[in-house]
Amino acid sequence: MKRQNSANATTTSPSKYFSNTSNQFSEILKQITQNSNNKPIRKACSPNSNNQMQKRVKTQITSISRNPNQNIHNKNFNSSVPKNKLEYYQVLEQIGSGKFGKVYKCLLNQTKKLYAIKMIDKLYLKKNQMLHQLHREVAIQQMLKHQNIIQLVEFFETTNNYCLVLEYATGGTLFQSLMKQNNRRYSEPAASNIIKQVACAIQQMQQQSIIHRDLKPENILWCNGQIKISDFGWSVQDKKERDTLCGTIDYLSPEMVFGQQYDNSIDLWSLGVLTFELTTGRTPFQVQEGFTLQFPDYLSGDVKDLMKGLLTDKKNRKSIEWVLNHVWLS
Numbered sequence: 001m002k003r004q005n006s007a008n009a010t011t012t013s014p015s016k017y018f019s020n021t022s023n024q025f026s027e028i029l030k031q032i033t034q035n036s037n038n039k040p041i042r043k044a045c046s047p048n049s050n051n052q053m054q055k056r057v058k059t060q061i062t063s064i065s066r067n068p069n070q071n072i073h074n075k076n077f078n079s080s081v082p083k084n085k086l087e088y089y090q091v092l093e094q095i096g097s098g099k100f101g102k103v104y105k106c107l108l109n110q111t112k113k114l115y116a117i118k119m120i121d122k123l124y125l126k127k128n129q130m131l132h133q134l135h136r137e138v139a140i141q142q143m144l145k146h147q148n149i150i151q152l153v154e155f156f157e158t159t160n161n162y163c164l165v166l167e168y169a170t171g172g173t174l175f176q177s178l179m180k181q182n183n184r185r186y187s188e189p190a191a192s193n194i195i196k197q198v199a200c201a202i203q204q205m206q207q208q209s210i211i212h213r214d215l216k217p218e219n220i221l222w223c224n225g226q227i228k229i230s231d232f233g234w235s236v237q238d239k240k241e242r243d244t245l246c247g248t249i250d251y252l253s254p255e256m257v258f259g260q261q262y263d264n265s266i267d268l269w270s271l272g273v274l275t276f277e278l279t280t281g282r283t284p285f286q287v288q289e290g291f292t293l294q295f296p297d298y299l300s301g302d303v304k305d306l307m308k309g310l311l312t313d314k315k316n317r318k319s320i321e322w323v324l325n326h327v328w329l330s
């Protein structure tokens with residue numbers, strides 16, 4: 001099952017930000033599929049797959065480096081990982097699963113406080129040569145301390161797994177809650193409240209030169225009514241521009257799709273896509289159609305203005321400060 005389009009959405013006349021890109025876009029995606037042993041596009045189910053409403057197959061692109069020397073294995077990583085601390089925790093039920101392992105609820109014996117523990121299969125990680133990616137995820141999450149970002153509490157290894165102990169988000173993913181809304185969309189005030197918190201997290205990441213690279217409802221969690229960004233598996237900390245293709249198709253920025261250099265403004269593109277999905281129940285761009293932006297009639301002028309500022313080419317895309325001062329978020 002692909003991301004659903006809202007069948008009854010009425011549209012106003014299209015605003016074309018990127019003309020003549022449709023064929024180019026599908027051609028590029030075709031090439032992406034063919035160029036890496038037919039494996040770069042991976043289909044995965046969101047957690048909770050027994051609930052039809054919450055089951056969405058997401059088409060995720062595994063990292064494709066255009067620079068073959070970029071995926072250098074970090075030799076120091078193994079020796080620096082703290083040893084097993086699992087005995088301090090009581091591991092409870094599974095609450096999610098991801099690329100390389102499973103996420104469980106757990107209890108710290110001493111304080112009886114709940115956490116989430118992400119257990120990543122060492123063998124599977126090694127087989128897929130993704131140790132460097134875990135290294136980056138851990139290093140970046142250790143740096144980030146913000147109310148709208150899931151806190152990494154502890155990191156250690158057991159015989160078979162790497163374990164990330166994380167602040168426990170009580171309310172599930174934003175994707176799960178979006179699917180429960182009428183017409184699978186939020187009212188504008190509710191969406192504005194969510195987008196503001198995501199924008200605050202992006203501002204913090206930008207201050208620390210971090211690009212998340214996979215912002216979407218599945219990677220945003222609810223914790224006691226507050227929004228928290230999670231899953232830093234694709235994130236990087238860098239001031240220089242990059243060209244690795246990664247992320248989830250519906251959320252990919254044009255500069256990433258077209259193999260151009262990109263910077264932290266790709267997270268702002270994703271924020272635009274997220275705003276569209278939360279307020280309309282569908283994503284703005286479909287793979288086959290390229291980047292033609294059309295708004296349903298029911299959207300306010302303010303939210304359209306915000307999205308126009310974000311869902312545009314990199315050089316005209318607005319800054320995070322512009323977003324945070326925007327009237328739709330006030």
Ligand SMILES: Nc1ncnc2c1ncn2[C@@H]1O[C@H](COP(=O)(O)OP(=O)(O)OP(=O)(O)O)[C@@H](O)[C@H]1O
Pocket residue numbers: 044047095096097098099100101103116118150166167168169170172173218219221230231232233
């Ligand atoms: N801190 C947390 N609190 C509560 N639930 C969590 C937490 N972290 C992860 N989860 C649950 O586990 C799922 C998978 O976690 P996560 O996305 O971090 O794994 P991943 O391997 O990086 O996934 P993916 O394959 O989607 O990139 C999430 O969708 C969520 O349902």
